[in-house]
Amino acid sequence: MKKVNTVLGTISVDRMGPTLMHEHLIFASNGWDVDALAKHYELDELSNLCAAAVGEVKQYGIRTIVDAEPTDAGRNVELQRIVAEKTGLNFICCTGMFTEAEGRSCYWKFRGQMMDIVTELYETFMYEITVGIGKTGIKAGFIKVASAPNQITPYEEKVFKAAARAQKETGVPIYTHTEKSMGPEQASLLIGEGADPQKIVIGHMCCNSQMEYQTAVLDKGVYIGFDRWGDEFDYPDRLRKATITGLLSIGHADRIVLSQDCTTLFMGRPFEIPDFVKPLLVNWTYTHVCKNIIPQLKDVGVTDEQVNKMLVENPKNLFGG
DSSP states (O other), X not given: OOEEEETTEEEEGGGOOSEEEEEEEEEOOTTGGGOTTOBOOOHHHHHHHHHHHHGGGGGGTOOEEEEOOOGGGTOOHHHHHHHHHHHOXXXXXXXXXXXXXXXXXXXXXXXXXXXXXXXXXXHHHHHHHHTOSTTSOOOOOEEEXXXXXXXXXXXXXXXXXXXXXXXXXXXXXXXXXXSSSOHHHHHHHHHHTTOOGGGEEEOOGGGOOOHHHHHHHHTTTOEEEEOOTTOTTTSOHHHHHHHHHHHHHTTOGGGEXXXXXXXXXXXXXXOOOOTTTXXXXXXXXXXXXXXXXXXXXXXXXXXXXXXHIIIIIHXXXXXXX
16 A cells, blocks of 8 residues: 655554645745844744645545645644644645745755765655654655746756655656746656656646747656646636636646645745736635635536546645655
8 A cells, every 4th residue: 555654653654635735834945043123932822823724625625735845944743743633634744945136045055066966955855755844753754845037046956866865765746837938858867867757746837828838848757736726926727727628628638737826834934915916816825725716616617526536636646656
């Protein structure tokens, strides 16, 4: 029986059920904690807020949340563990690094002047997958990697190489972050370094409606993430719907996963969303895919079988293989 690491221990992939493949409980931009007016939450208060927000997905049958918060952007596995206990949801956490510009690359780049950081990053990923994260005993279930807009920087390339090496040894999936481009390049780099294409998700593909771009990535044999539903500040849902229905109509239901990339809290100083932005984020919630998008897709002919593949079978195959 194939197993997957969750924050409450290993479970059979058959217990994953309907799965949101890319969410966050919190997001912490590098440097937030040096803002003198930033709000610092006690873990109990923070977990209550997160559990109340994400727990709503249970009424739509969701059983598993994949938290794609990378190591250097505020990952808090203790928070995930407590929220999993409070909600009864499975939470799968990651190891991995964010982009050079937005993560915490300085440490690794400094070491890279003298040391082989591909090996050191690989060792870090392996430790968190096979031994555990810090002193928590919680093991990562997948690897998160990310690249800058329109390029993969030399530092990011090293992270990708380390991730591919760890994936090849452990069999855990890799989930990437893109910025409307670089999907084919990311897939080629990972596969070229030995990663299994059937264990790769190229993320945020729903932010580019060009079918040539979509099929160029799918032709690599990887999965793609339509995982920012509701964030219309970034890209309009109407184009996401047009793109996904096109892909489903040509037989790609077995290569798409769904999510919203939603976040309960952005750590730092509290701020008010500007009025002109609010209408663009009104549906950016953990329930948007199930409550709104799936019914809308069914209205235009998407079948229950296709939905089941995207929400249940594809996540199960990614982690089970």
